Amino acid sequence: MRIRTMMLSAAMALALEARADEGMWLPSQLPDIEKNLKAAGFRGKAGDLADLTRAPLNAVVRVGGGTGSFVSADGLVVTNHHVAFGVIQYNSRPDRDLITDGYVAADRAAELPANPDYRLRVTVGFDKVTERILAGARGKTGKAYYDAVEAASKALVAECEKEPGIRCSVANMFYGRDFYLVKQLELRDVRLVYAPPRAIGNYGDEVDNFVWPRHAGDFTILRAYVGPDGKPADYSPQNTPYRPPSHLKLASEGVAEGDFVMLAGYPGITYRHRTAAEFADQIQWRLPTSVAVLTDLQNVIETQGKADKDAGIRYASQLQSLKNGIKRFSGELQGLQRSDAVAVRREDEVAMLAWLATRPEAKTLTPDIDAVKALIAQGRDTRDRDLLLGLLASQTQLMRGALALDRLAVERAKPDAERESGYQQRDEELIRSQLKQVQRRYDPKVEKALVTSLLLRYQKLPKAQHLPEVDAVFGLTPAELAKSLDRIYAVTAFGDEAARLRFFDATPAEVGKSDDALLVAARTLRPALLRMEEERKVREGDLLRLRPAYIQALIAYREKQGRAVYPDANSTLRVSYGKVTPLVARDAVAYAPVTTVKGIVEKNTGTIPFDAPKPLLDAIRKGDFAGYADPSTGEMPVDFLSNLDTTGGNSGSPVLNAKGELVGLNFDSNWEAVSASWMYDPRYKRAIHVDMRYMRWLMDKVYPSPSLLTELGVAPR
């Protein structure tokens, strides 16, 4: 009778237990934490997971910006509907709307080729190359250190990619301590086999984004093909299914609350091991400042858009992206404040440094750690200016164009390999297309108001943050700023597309001599921007050199605490483990960790995004869930929630049960977990997965594909 007490305290106990579940582990680390894995419920051998080029982890692949996994010997791959959405869209035509209707290939001949630039990558090598990367950097500092690491990386990649069909990259692990050469087989013929209708795969869309409870069937099945010689090949009818080195087995049963789960995938980026000062900067300065500055820009666009509808339409997309940024930054800030992240990280670091001071290695580590702290503190001196001037380029159209063309003219005078990244030959097409897009996204009043909003903030900064070139162009007072902008925008030819493209086609010398007011302004600003870039590279080079000391201290301190340290996420393959876990999101609000088809009916309004297809609603009404429903409740599951450690890039990651069988696909996080890129708070960090029972039921009863189920090893019931 005391549900509340029972519920909250059980959930709290689970949450506390879950502290042990933080971590995006390198497969090679798993044997070291085997005891924890076993304690959490894993029933396999950690050693079997240690090598990502062997089964089962070599079944986990990169696909279309997310993660996928092989699920049959003939190259079937399962991933998210949203990860394969481009493929579905590419194959849709007015008379064959696969987005709306979904797709069930009748046989292999009916499998539809993906867009030609769609790629699937199988990791075939993952080797430590720290020595080769750092050999040339040792003894250097600042930008020289940075450049040496860059040069060694480029050389290694070039050498590795000599093998046909292979793509390589160098992964920086533990902030410059270790480097790995990642070698991937790149498959270029990927085909669409099975996709649910959009109203299943993306049920709830933006409204349900970041929302739990969720009711989306966010999965799609693809198949990888190779040439008749078994090697990667462009699409051809002669190609045959790729035989992957291994594939995952679909579980015959599902999971329930408290069950062990694990996940493998390619999380993008996290900041968990940043210093306490960087946490404080993020929470006390960067997030609130970004919210304030972007909110000002939002207000500028909204005010101007109200007065001039046409201008409003031109800036609609920029407005939406400002709103998204503000929402995300606010969510991250809220979450980090709720987790008291500044204090938690600071106390942890203070304790670590106090412990380090008692150890012999302090003699070598402490000077480097002090230097890291000094570099981070130094960045603070110009952070407001750096943020505002960064936005000056990214939030404008004409100004951005002039700055890009001025810089391009400088870089074009160099051999291509020596040009700054972003201004090489391969980048020119992008610059050109941005110059063209201006026409639909620009209004002189609005751009002047945006620049004004940013530069009024700049003008108020202390003198030490000022740059003489910026002051020269925009003046020191609001009146001077207004006068300067009025003059520049009145006379510049950049408002005209033909003029912009003429500048793009002009020689560096012509651009350098132009007296267009906006180009003159960009030319005046250039030395300041180059100085800022140089300073950034010096700092980054030194951080790359020094930060490993901090990481080494952290690893040693954690070892003393009995804990292992995973490297921050960097788009390499990681494994996390945890439990199917409810969420107590707010006072008196508890979310169960498994949703059911009843929720689809409850949410359904008949209009996008809650417009479940009739066959699905009929099947739910019919209630034929035998073999798929949860045996204890009789309910048909849809999605489930876990405390697995994930971040962007984990879309499509396979979720495995204690026996290593596939039970779900990761596809989203809850809103409360937006701050997890900095801190894993076990009370709120959750990941959202589509339940493989729902996928199988759809494939059996709603949009049947018995042959596919049989190939997946789970024949229709």
Add this chain to the structure above:
Amino acid sequence: MRIRTMMLSAAMALALEARADEGMWLPSQLPDIEKNLKAAGFRGKAGDLADLTRAPLNAVVRVGGGTGSFVSADGLVVTNHHVAFGVIQYNSRPDRDLITDGYVAADRAAELPANPDYRLRVTVGFDKVTERILAGARGKTGKAYYDAVEAASKALVAECEKEPGIRCSVANMFYGRDFYLVKQLELRDVRLVYAPPRAIGNYGDEVDNFVWPRHAGDFTILRAYVGPDGKPADYSPQNTPYRPPSHLKLASEGVAEGDFVMLAGYPGITYRHRTAAEFADQIQWRLPTSVAVLTDLQNVIETQGKADKDAGIRYASQLQSLKNGIKRFSGELQGLQRSDAVAVRREDEVAMLAWLATRPEAKTLTPDIDAVKALIAQGRDTRDRDLLLGLLASQTQLMRGALALDRLAVERAKPDAERESGYQQRDEELIRSQLKQVQRRYDPKVEKALVTSLLLRYQKLPKAQHLPEVDAVFGLTPAELAKSLDRIYAVTAFGDEAARLRFFDATPAEVGKSDDALLVAARTLRPALLRMEEERKVREGDLLRLRPAYIQALIAYREKQGRAVYPDANSTLRVSYGKVTPLVARDAVAYAPVTTVKGIVEKNTGTIPFDAPKPLLDAIRKGDFAGYADPSTGEMPVDFLSNLDTTGGNSGSPVLNAKGELVGLNFDSNWEAVSASWMYDPRYKRAIHVDMRYMRWLMDKVYPSPSLLTELGVAPR
């Protein structure tokens, strides 16, 4: 570890148990259901609750449109902050903002008199008068029956109110089966003793309206005063506290999930015992049609308001009330559909009638029941027209004014007692003030567009629903309608306030001869409107006469099922009982039934309506909850949720524990329960109460009033 399963199934079990908890019982019925009360956990004697003029129920009073209860021998009354809001507002001045700051009377001299029209009524008599009411009606039918009941009621009330300080009314119980004379002592000197700040009393305001989990401290303490002779008196410094016949005792402990609770109050109106046909009409016609028609009107105002900002402002309040209506009707519709109310009620009625057919009383009851069904079916013939023409008066300003003045001129020619209710001398001031208000709420374009929206629908109705007078005024086609409205609104003088008031002051003859276009239209429409009124009264009279047969059958059928029947709510004192109950609102969403102060901090944004006062936030941070926190969790409660059967009018109702001690004040329902006026669905029907522990903690630790706590019998801890 299986929280979800545990949680849902336990909640479901609770919900099923709760089926027995439906009911707004007459106190006199309680001894009949004593077994149920005891089984639910009540520890007193049902007989002690049977007489609402004896303790403890005579401590429950009507106050300011809601319910209150005496809580001290010296006349302290506790009710909701929103029920006493007018008193707080009346006592606020620019230099003394009691709304923002709240109020703690330092002593009795500092207790502030309420607005002079604020009333508190203590029920002192509740007698069955069915015989006296129906004696003159027997043998009559239709309007004659209706008029006889009206006349007998008026006579009884007039006789009863001869006693000074007494207000009387006749309550129709079970749809004309029983009548009661309610006699109430009316106290006219009520004073403000203790009110929390608005940001506590109404924390969350509109955003949290109908929302659970809730965090409002929605209470205020008043005191009733009488003249030196102990009789009701207007405010005077010489008055002394009223000594109520009894008062409720504050519980020293609180409640937790599953605990028995009961509530006494004055629920306004319910339709639970309407016929299956009326349920079907409500769900299949009235609610969806009202939503459609009102949405059209909303669109009219929004479109016109966009084109003309000034007009938009004039119609802002009407727009808000349309939106509220649409939201409420939609919520009711959604709820009734979710409860499958049409089918549930129909099956129940079919079973009842089948059973009745086997009983001897069928001979007398069945013909009346058939007649009821026929009358209800008959109302369906003109329901669209009746709805639209009703809105024609209520959603316009000038049109409403002209219709009222035309009718008033007719009624003014009669002796006051014979005038139609709404047009008697006592109503004239209201009509006059509405005529004045027009100025701030009217724009000719908008009014014409609103009338057009309604009449275009009318024009499309089948011929049988048309009225010749309406067709004569507004024409038969959209073109004729536009022409007619353009003509009328171009020439009428009603747009001018002075002209309207001149018509109000004119003699009936002058009004009857006026050639103002709008008055001429009203005069032309009058015979149609009078016919509609007459037909309505005939039908209502017959329903009043016949419906008791339906009720008698229902009561007999329920008795056979082992269940008692409570009369539908009619603003008389009722008692309901139930449990502190969680809510499983949607798939995977469970709400605990007690909120805590942690939730106030979580919701707080620092801006209205989530701007908890600093003293409250400080006290929460300090955490001095000793003596008030839940002993098992250590958490400080704020509000709690029960399955008690309530409806509008129950605001401020005391919630009592198993020993009859005060543990909470009712103040709202959850959104899912909007449909409960028609059907109590145990899965979703919940009532929201402020926890008396929160009130006491605020009065002890945050805005202290030790003397008041002592008077309440719960001295500071």
